[in-house]
Amino acid sequence: MISLVRFEKSVADSILSSAIDTYPRETILLMRGRVKQEEILINDLVIPPLARHGFGFSGFPNIMLPLDLKVMGVSHSHPSGVLRPSIQDLNHFYGKIMVIAAYPFQTYDDLAAFNSHGKKVPQRVVPDHEDPDKRH
Numbered sequence: 127m128i129s130l131v132r133f134e135k136s137v138a139d140s141i142l143s144s145a146i147d148t149y150p151r152e153t154i155l156l157m158r159g160r161v162k163q164e165e166i167l168i169n170d171l172v173i174p175p176l177a178r179h180g181f182g183f184s185g186f187p188n189i190m191l192p193l194d195l196k197v198m199g200v201s202h203s204h205p206s207g208v209l210r211p212s213i214q215d216l217n218h219f220y221g222k223i224m225v226i227a228a229y230p231f232q233t234y235d236d237l238a239a240f241n242s243h244g245k246k247v248p249q250r251v252v253p254d255h256e257d258p259d260k261r262h
């Protein structure tokens with residue numbers, strides 16, 4: 127069970143700015159990072175292949191996902207401002223955590239991480255490259 131999600135600052139900023147850029151459509155991003163015991167660090171974002179940007183769920187077929195063990199989950203935006211996953215979101219859950227950015231996408235309080243049961247997971251924004259094991 128994941129008990130904490132850390133976002134590198136540039137990643138948290140990119141999730142918010144991507145949501146602003148695509149508003150009023152949803153944006154969707156793959157979050158890469160690593161897991162250590164019960165903590166996840168998110169330090170990279172990838173635009174998923176064949177992402178569909180619609181007014182509803184920003185989905186993509188799971189079969190199109192790259193086989194990438196560093197993918198910790200998917201982040202998407204809620205232009206509606208609702209900061210919780212829909213039933214449909216949970217049915218499309220992929221990876222270890224789901225992150226939602228809710229309108230107005232202004233502060234880190236407009237971001238939230240959830241586990242596959244839809245339960246909110248505590249999060250923290252940390253400076254970039256705080257992790258000494260990080261490689262590029």
Ligand SMILES: [Zn+2]
Nearest residue numbers: 202211212215
């Ligand atoms: Zn959603």
